[in-house]
Amino acid sequence: MKWQEARELFPNQFLLVSILDYHYEGDKKIVDEIAPIRPIKDENANEDTIYEAYGIGGSVPFYTKIMDSLKIDRLTVENVEVDVGMLLPKEHPALLGLDVLKQYNFIIDLGKLKLYPSTQ
Template sequence: MKISFDGQLITTSLKVTFRGRTLQIDDMIIDTGSSHTVISPDILEDIGVTYENGDDIYEAYGIGGSVPFYTKVMEEIQIDKINLKNIEIDVGVLPKNHNGLLGLDILMNYNFIVDLDKLELYPAKYK
């Protein structure tokens, strides 16, 4: 699938499904420096994702300091024609109103290739 580069960030789109409700999220930053995929709670609120008793909470650390996150399991994440089932993602506030970060947990575990020459994201044929 085609990805975008605005001179600073590489972004893509994906769809998430939670409890039967699906949402397309545009401008997801492809972040090979992030170990986890993170989506803003403001975005996910549209499909009913909220903190519930029993959700795991932890602190994430980065250049800007630390921020609390909780985790949720998405029934499905669709990246182009690739459907990933029962994927755990982090839900937390991101700087500068970013929608989300597509992190290494998905990029590496599902063997995606980020082709910067062609500006494409696709799964490798072989692991």
């Protein structure tokens, strides 16, 4: 569904959507297709603070959520905070902070681009 179609189906409402397809124009990511998930009540629309992360290649908006649990390999982490990107690449739906990786002594193999729980 195109954004204009969603605006016609959900006029004057905040809308939670899933991004199905996008393309780049220079350094800007352009959303081509969305799937409406549900309208959001006005009073709930600003529950999440939107931040902006900067890095090589530009910036990306994101918000933070607490997950009940997150399983990485054989380790389960309870009540962990993750950053959810609004326009992250499809293969990266969320970001796990270095603070969490350090707290649980994860090992990052940059040569293989793999993440391992510590054996300690």
